[in-house]
Amino acid sequence: MTKRTSRRLLALLLCALTLSGCTAKRETASPPPAGAGILPAASAEETPDPAHKTTGIGFYFDTVVYLTLWGAPESLVQEVWDECARYEQLLSKTVEGSDVSRINQSGGETITVDPETWEILHRAKEISQLTGGAFSITLAPVTALWSFTGMETNTVPTDETRLAALELVDDTQLVLGENYTVTLPAGMQIDLGGIAKGYIADKVAALIRDKAYAGIISLGGNVYTVGVKPDGSRFGVGITNPDEPRSSKAVIYTEGCTVVTSGTYERGFNFGGVRYHHILDPKTGWPAQSDLLSATFVMDSSMTADALATACIVLGSEKSLQLAASQGLDAMFILKDGSVLLTDGFEEKYNYLPQ
Ligand code: ADP
Ligand code: MG
Numbered sequence: 001m002t003k004r005t006s007r008r009l010l011a012l013l014l015c016a017l018t019l020s021g022c023t024a025k026r027e028t029a030s031p032p033p034a035g036a037g038i039l040p041a042a043s044a045e046e047t048p049d050p051a052h053k054t055t056g057i058g059f060y061f062d063t064v065v066y067l068t069l070w071g072a073p074e075s076l077v078q079e080v081w082d083e084c085a086r087y088e089q090l091l092s093k094t095v096e097g098s099d100v101s102r103i104n105q106s107g108g109e110t111i112t113v114d115p116e117t118w119e120i121l122h123r124a125k126e127i128s129q130l131t132g133g134a135f136s137i138t139l140a141p142v143t144a145l146w147s148f149t150g151m152e153t154n155t156v157p158t159d160e161t162r163l164a165a166l167e168l169v170d171d172t173q174l175v176l177g178e179n180y181t182v183t184l185p186a187g188m189q190i191d192l193g194g195i196a197k198g199y200i201a202d203k204v205a206a207l208i209r210d211k212a213y214a215g216i217i218s219l220g221g222n223v224y225t226v227g228v229k230p231d232g233s234r235f236g237v238g239i240t241n242p243d244e245p246r247s248s249k250a251v252i253y254t255e256g257c258t259v260v261t262s263g264t265y266e267r268g269f270n271f272g273g274v275r276y277h278h279i280l281d282p283k284t285g286w287p288a289q290s291d292l293l294s295a296t297f298v299m300d301s302s303m304t305a306d307a308l309a310t311a312c313i314v315l316g317s318e319k320s321l322q323l324a325a326s327q328g329l330d331a332m333f334i335l336k337d338g339s340v341l342l343t344d345g346f347e348e349k350y351n352y353l354p355q
Contacts, residue, residue: 048072050213051230060084061092061197063220067204070230071213080204080217087203090114091196093140093189100192104140108186110177118180120192120199120303127195127307128171131323135311136282138174140189141165145285147269148278154269156276162285169282194262194279197222198306201258205302221266221309222302224258234351240265241355242293242334249334252350254298260305262313263294263334279313290316296332297324298350317341 048054050071058065058081067080093100099117113121124137142165145157157165168188175183184190197219205224208215214227216235225235237259238248245265252259264287268277281288295312297305308329312320317333324331324343330350333341346352 056081058084060088061193061200061220063197065220066218067215069208069212069215070227072208072211072215076207076211079211080207083204083207084200087116087196087200090117091120091192091199093191093193100190103182103184104189106182106184108183110181110183112180113182115180116199118176118182120195121174121182121190122176123199123303124192124195124307125171125174125176127304127311130327131308131311131315133171133282134314135194135307136169136171137190137192137195138169138171138184138188139280139282140191141168141187142280142282142285143191143193143278144189146276146278146280148267148276154271154276156271157285166282166285169285194310195303195307198258198260198301198303201260201302201306205258221261221263222258222306223260224302225254226256228255236353238355239296239332239334240294243338248355249340250332250355251353252298252332253353254350257298257300258302258305259296259298260302260309261294261296262306262309264288264313265293279310281314288314290314291335291337292317292320292333293336294334295320298330298332298346 048071052071054069054072054074054077056067056077065084067077069076089095090099092098093104095101099113102111103113127135142162145161145165147154173185173188174190177183201217201219201222201224204217205226208226214229217224223237225237228234234253234255236251236253239250239252239261240263241247241249242263242265262279264277264279266278268275277287279288280286290313292313295309297309299305312333315323317335320331320333321341321343330346331343332346335341342352
């Protein structure tokens with residue numbers, strides 16, 4: 001990253017912090033220093049009034065994390081960063097010694113993992129089943145063939161390597177045993193990139209609920225709002241316009257729930273005049289080709305919403321609407337033709353405001 005791009009990113013971050021609402025949009029192109037959370041400059045105050053606002057920016061899981069708190073002790077910001085750092089050490093596939101790395105290096109042996117890792121794996125398998133494999137954490141050997149983070153090394157895998165890697169994708173082969181044991185057949189690999197940030201957003205939201213008057217955590221596509229603004233009104237959450245990712249397609253007003261968006265615009269690269277994005281179809285190993293540009297779920301579990309939103313990009317609008325209805329969930333889908341599909345009652349429930 002050049003000094004110029006990092007300065008530009010910092011300016012963007014500061015700019016974003018001045019917004020009173022939050023947005024499901026992410027900034028990932030040029031990360032600031034890894035693992036660093038910027039602490040607020042405000043004075044320490046252990047029992048601030050509800051209107052006292054504190055903000056912070058961190059960088060974890062290759063993602064810029066925004067935190068805004070109302071009526072919180074200053075120490076809560078550091079507590080949140082400590083939690084993010086702890087989960088990164090546990091769940092990142094690029095951190096040596098993390099549970100995910102240990103599973104990937106287990107060579108078919110059964111290993112014991114942290115109960116939290118086990119819980120995420122359990123939910124991931126359930127969602128894989130629910131979505132007919134559209135969500136698959138064993139997709140890792142295929143994602144490894146694509147490079148969606150480094151600008152210089154973007155490549156399109158050959159058919160041979162892609163098809164060989166696809167042979168290794170099957171979440172039913174991941175066996176979860178008693179006492180938090182995990183067995184993954186030799187050669188297979190997992191990646192929690194489509195679900196872990198949701199789990200962490202849930203945990204951070206619980207921390208905020210316990211210790212602050214209100215707050216917002218925005219972790220990539222995962223936004224969690226806790227409580228209401230000091231004036232009693234709801235938080236507005238912008239749903240990114242996929243054609244214009246710095247602007248919102250709509251704003252919705254939520255209270256105490258998560259808004260999670262997966263979008264094809266988030267990460268990707270152009271090669272030979274074609275754009276390749278980071279959500280892959282586990283059946284083909286190619287970027288998902290459905291009619292959807294983005295999928296948003298509004299619900300209580302950010303972990304479930306995260307995995308479902310990723311799966312919907314693969315499934316397309318028709319199956320995604322059926323899935324949301326069958327689970328009784330509120331969802332919003334933006335199609336390639338620019339149209340928006342909402343589940344029943346969505347507009348009224350969240351004061352849906354097109355932009
Ligand atoms: P982001 O990580 O950009 O917020 P998502 O939540 O949609 O977006 O997750 C995408 C990430 O999940 C990818 O970067 C990759 O690591 C992984 N992934 C990609 N496609 C799938 C899929 N079909 N099932 C499960 N995980 C996936
Ligand atoms: Mg996801």
